[in-house]
Amino acid sequence: MEKVMKKVIEFRDERGWGQYHNEKDLAISISLEANELLENFQWRDSEEAARESRQNIKEEMADVFIYLLQLADKLDIDLEEEALRKLEKNALKYPAPSPSDQ
Numbered sequence: 001m002e003k004v005m006k007k008v009i010e011f012r013d014e015r016g017w018g019q020y021h022n023e024k025d026l027a028i029s030i031s032l033e034a035n036e037l038l039e040n041f042q043w044r045d046s047e048e049a050a051r052e053s054r055q056n057i058k059e060e061m062a063d064v065f066i067y068l069l070q071l072a073d074k075l076d077i078d079l080e081e082e083a084l085r086k087l088e089k090n091a092l093k094y095p096a097p098s099p100s101d102q
Helices: 002-014 023-039 046-052 054-074 079-093
Strands: none
Touching: 002 054, 023 054, 046 054, 054 079
């Protein structure tokens, strides 16, 4: 994750875009890119969308990820740590069924 974060920040800084990347605008950009991802699935079933728009789906997912990394950097949040923490919290809230429940 650190390698990707470093590349994203380098890319941004080489272009002088950091001045435009405040927390609010990064959050808006995440939402906009997520909606562009969602657009690939509009009016199609999942399999059809994945088959016909796979490349665009990958690119939109990357855009969401890149903006999310930049927001994490701006807010000094370790996304990997927070994702693991959230999974632990979710495991308590939504425990996996025991083998006898299946």
